[in-house]
Amino acid sequence: MPTTLIQGGTVISATGKGAADVLIEDGKIAAVLAPGAKTLGENLAENVDSTIDATGKYVIPGGIDAHTHMQMPFGGTEASDTFETGTRAAAWGGTTSIVDFAVQKYGEQVVDSLADWHDKAAGQCAVDYGFHQIIGDVNADSLAAMDGLMDEGVSSFKLFMAYPGVFYSDDAQIYKAMRKAADTGLLSMMHAENGPAIDAMVEELLAQGKTDPYYHGVARAWQMEEEATHRAIMLANLTNAPLYVVHVSAKQAVEQLAAARDVGQNVFGETCPQYLY
Incomplete structure (x- = not known):
């Protein structure tokens, strides 16, 4: 299934906002991670199909x-x-x-x-x-x-x-x-x-x-x-x-x-x- 990692953005959630990376698998949010987190592996960005640089931008759920x-x-x-x-x-x-x-x-x-x-x-x-x-x-x-x-x-x-x-x-x-x-x-x-x-x-x-x-x-x-x-x-x-x-x-x-x-x-x-x- 296709995977995308959105990096560097400010994530808006139901409880507030903060710096986070968002992993998307097959069109769905799979994980919201602290920047640089190793929870899903050392080199997550290198193991996804595509990455999006959201630096300076808000990342908002649909x-x-x-x-x-x-x-x-x-x-x-x-x-x-x-x-x-x-x-x-x-x-x-x-x-x-x-x-x-x-x-x-x-x-x-x-x-x-x-x-x-x-x-x-x-x-x-x-x-x-x-x-x-x-x-x-x-x-x-x-x-x-x-x-x-x-x-x-x-x-x-x-x-x-x-x-x-x-x-x-x-x-x-x-x-x-x-x-x-x-x-x-x-x-x-x-x-x-x-x-x-x-x-x-x-x-x-x-x-x-x-x-x-x-x-x-x-x-x-x-x-x-x-x-x-x-x-x-x-x-x-x-x-x-x-x-x-x-x-x-x-x-x-x-x-x-x-x-x-x-x-x-x-x-x-x-x-x-x-x-x-």
Whole structure:
């Protein structure tokens, strides 16, 4: 198998940074060594296929983007990046793996939607990829299909507390899906907003002629995110399912997640650069 030694760089790891050499075997990190270490032999550099001089440079593990939407149809349009263009950009930026979302909508079968996304991505990606499964129609068939997701390499699924008529799941559906998650080991991902209340707020704003982009944020009030995040946490607590809340945008929702983690509940949250900005 081909081997490469990266020498002289500053390695960035999960615990900090420091001078180190990195041995790569068959495309995978095999060892991170102190400069000049003899652990793997006296003349390691002479016994590898190639060496890279990283003096004055950072050596950073490939990034994993765990939330992408390539070629996703939504709202009458489609995400501008294809699997080809999106993963090419990812590779140039140092992201070597993505986890995209296979989308099941109302009236569709979970297995068919997953197959569609495999077809979109196959042979098009410049980096490694995997899938989360969006379950937009929680019913008996969908719940049964969840039993086979692990065998397909899919270890997580996403539900929506927003977008009634498109992806929305009510509390009973969320409860059933989380019960299935607890039984199968799947990770429950949640878009946590109170969709029906938000839609009512949108109707009020439209009636008042308030249609500027500013009012999009007004309609997505932080109270509706905090409430939904808390509700998702409680349902996960009830069912003993792990919970991953996606694209958290309100500090009050963060506080709900932190409080749950402080008492040992298996919950996580992610955010997006625009919310930090």
